Amino acid sequence: MSLVVYLAALLLAAAAVVLLFRRPRAALRNPLTASTCAVVAIAAASFTCSAPITLASVNRATGITNFGAPLTYALISAHSCAWVVLVIQWRGGPRARLRRMTLASVAVYGALIILIIVLFSLADAHTERLRDLDTYYANTPYMREMIVLYLVGHGVCTVVMGVVCLRWMRQVTGLLRTGLRLIILGVVLDLVGFELAKITAVVARWLGYDLDFLSTTIAPPVVSLGALACSVGFVLPRLLPPTVTHWHSLWDFRSLTPLWLEVGHAATAPKPSPSRWELPHARLQWLEVSIHDALLALAPHFSEDVHRASLERALGEGHSPDEARVIAEAAMLADAARHADPQDETALTGSCRLHTVETHGTRGLLDLAHALQSPVVAAARQGSLATSRD
Template identity: 60%
Template sequence: MNLVVYLAAGVFGLSSVLLLRRPRTAVLDPLTLSTCAAIVLGALVFVCSAPLTLAAVNDLTGIPNFGAPLTYSMISAYSCALIVLLINWRGGPRARVRRMVLRSVAAYGLLIAAVVALFARADADTERLTDLDTYYANTPYMREMILLYLLGHSAATLVMCAVCVKWGREVTGPLRAGLRLILAGLLLDVVGFQLAKYTAVAARWAGGDLDALSTSVAPPLASLGALLCSAGFVVPRLWPAAAAHWHGLRDHRRLEPLWSLVRSASTAPRPPAAWWQPPRTRLHWREVSIHDALLALAPYFDDRVRARARDAALRGGRPPHQARLAAEAAMLADAARRAAAGEEPLDAPSAHRLHATEVSGTSALVELAQELARSPGAGAVPARAVRAVQGRAHG
């Protein structure tokens, strides 16, 4: 059990580290702060609930079962953090958000105070590290303390479930995916942890023994539910950056046919190769270098090659835009071969402007690259560099 809860705590903590990858800006964002607070408190719940931690806390304080109110207080604080996170996530007027946050903190602050006060009044001298909820289910004050923390946690999760269901109908994309993960985690917590705890405690009240639900079923299901919630918090926050990295990596790879054709004509300074450079950085350098190479090859553009390729594409039934791409790919491939062969630039080069130079971003360059990959005659230039072109560019 120690391994399960410590592992859950570690994954929880890693989630907060990912969200705080830019600490200076994160501390100014209430949503990021509340998300990290909820995740850190969730991690602390798992750390405090581990039998190894409970034993250490009890030994350190000299009070049997002191770890119980500490854990229950952490669970209540985590429940409050979930509600605060939801309030900040939902947004609205600042005054309203602040008022709702203060009310939630005050309510759960009173609950935590009640948990501590009930434990102080209770007679709980026998240390229980794994089955305290059921062992003391019929003990005065301990009974009320156990029921109180469970009710406080249930209230928070049920409110979260209701809001996630309602809000999930109104949003799309990463936010909806995050809400669904949170809802799945909350439902697993309700069914796997809370229902198991309530059932085991109620069985004790009725004179039965279903302690296994509390000691064996509830902890792993609570861990899994919390991890799903953690993923739900993190996904909407990290999805845009992850998507940008993925698109950068994809476009960098899709530009390879075009880059292989014109790379020897580029005079753009090459940055130091580093595997840790973000895909967007590598993509930006490749985009700049390709545009530099297109500029260097412009004196070799032949309108006759372009016109023949365009007419052939149109006769083949291709749409006008695709025919234009095919024509430009053929003209560019011809220009690259002429330059690589050391031929002189044309006396009257084409004044045609490539579609890839008319559109900002990489989409048009990717279209040209994919057309080159499909064109049978548009292979890569021979390995020798276009020294003549580079010399003229430098000159």
């Protein structure tokens, strides 16, 4: 059991770290992002505290038998509150209304946590139970009420989340809809695998039956899976788009590197090297700016004769007109890079333009970088094209 909940806690903590440290200052100022981080982080803490190994350690550290139980129940209640607040913030609306609803949720669950602690302090629970405390003390005064309170508090939160997400899912599409579906899956797992299992086991004890396996064996792995599904549902719409952007930026950066190696020596404006800690999208932007600076420096050295000869040769090799045009511009660029001397301003006589870059932006730069592999460009780079420049 400890391994299952520790694994869930680790994955949830990793999600919280990614959310928070992607943009730490902005995350703390944004109520939605801060709420998401709180939900995932408190969930990780709840799972960590609910593991039998952690419970035993907490009990020994405090010197209070079963102190890990109210601590865990308080964290579960705080997690329920964070869920409600997140749904409120995610749904949106007037700030005053959001603030009122958030404060009301915190007040209700804050009172619930206080009641849990008070009831535990009044109860007679001197036998340490690390796995079956809910059912072992199901008939013990005050412990019974404490267990019912945390189950009801968590159950109400889960039902509210499920209803809100179901209604909202009908109004949205795309990643947000996918995220809501994952949240609903997590809610169903939580209701069936945790709430229903725990309540059934506790009620069975009230009636004199033993169904403890529902609480000790079924509930922990199912609620772990449900919490992971909910957390992924919350995180996915916020992290996937920038993750995809950075992934594409990384590949574009690598694809543009040959073009930068071809023309980089001609750049005249000083450019600070990007930090190795910069995200791929920022590095790509730096590289594009640097390449455009080099292209501006090389533009006066573009040769119409090289362009014309390269275009004819590319067409003769069977390339389509569009492919031939890109290859011809890449060949003209390679020829200009071979002849250009940034210190020699008397040579600035060319008037050709790179239509590929002007028309298609980053896509055009990538096309040019790919075209640099053409034999036509290699011939221009070596000066073996028959042109008037030579």
